[in-house]
Amino acid sequence: MEHLRPESWAEALALRAERPDALPVAGGTDVMVELNFDRARPPALLDLSRVPELTGWERDGGHIRLGAAEPYTRIVNRLGGPLPGLAAASRTVGSPQIRNRGSVGGNLGSASPAGDAHPPLLASGATVEAASVRGTRDIPADAFFTGVKRNALEPDELIAAVRVPVARGPQRFAKIGTRNAMVIAVCSFALALDVEARTAGTGVGSAAPTPRRAAEAERFLAGELEAGGHWESRAALPAALAREFGALVADAAAPIDDVRGTAQYRRHALAVIARRTLTWAWAELRKETTGCGCHAM
Structure with a gap:
């Protein structure tokens, strides 16, 4: 197996164009498992671990531009304020050693339906910055996943960064x-409430062939909060509203039976955690705006 090791972003893109059959690897937390168990045997590895442009982050207006190889640990430690949903999901990834090596870009490249970073990226409306020698393009997170462990990258493209909107309200992950x-x-499941736009974003993981949003649940929740005057009043949410939201999230899933759980269990669990994340997020918003941490459930 050939080992390609660029030391700059320009060199990495040039090698990607020359060798689209090379498998990109940065932290290796997914790729090395596949290699060690002989599930994948690519003709070459494109090792991106020495490319400095892939780490770090910067604030760009209302977004955080997060380098594709920025480790989860630094997201947890430094970005919990502007990106609370992604930071919460990052805390659940593997062990400390995995969080020190693994990254959002690697998670996206693997495109696993169970990737922990995917639901908060979907809920917050993130975009994936894909680059090649031909130029750069942005792919909305909800258009990035095209099948089980498949994504929308072209053969000569690499993930440069992820642009994530700065939170404008509570965000939760379960x-x-x-x-x-x-x-x-x-x-x-991830939930992001945008208080300024009066919208709700969702992300469902490990319950369909790809990570996905629960679009009907988003419309229902935003509409009910508007109709009930809750955005202004911050009044406690009716229990029936939270239950219906959970049911709509479960309806958006298309799970299967496997060694980790049945389809029926996944739907039930999604309804429960969607209801709970909404309850937690709304309690957080009420506490911030009225000093009241009480809630309906």
Whole structure:
């Protein structure tokens, strides 16, 4: 197996154009598992670990531009304020050693339905910055996943960064696993409330062939909050509203039975964690604006 090791972004893009058959690797937390178990045997590896342009982050107006190889640990430690949903999901990734190496760009490249970073990216309306020697283009997160472990990148493209809107309201992430730590999600869910736009964003993980939004649930929640005057009043949410929201999230899923759980269990669990994340997010908003941490459930 050939080992290609560029030391600049320009060199990495040139090698990608020359060798589209090379498998990109940065932290290696997904790729090396596949290689070690002989599930993949690419003709070459494109090692991006020495490319400095892929790490770091910067604020660009109302967005954070996050380098594709910026480790989860630094997201947790430095970006919990502007990106609380992504930081919360990053805390659940593997062990400290995995979080020190793994990155959002690697998660997107693998495009696993169970990727922990995917639901908060969907919920917040993030975009993926794809680059090649031909130029750069932005791919909305909800158009990035095209199938099980497949994405919208062209053969000569690499993920340069992810642009994530700065939170304009509470964001929550919840994950169900067979144990509390170092586990692949049985299902996961992210919620982002945008107080200024009066919208709700969602992301469902490990419950369909691809990560996906629950668009009907988003419309229902934003509409009910508007109709009930809740955006202004911050009044407690009716229990029936939270239950219906959870049911609509579950309806958006298309899970399967596998060794980690049944389809029926995943739908049930999604309804529960969607209801809970909404309850937590709304309680947080009420506490921030009225000093009242009470809530309906």
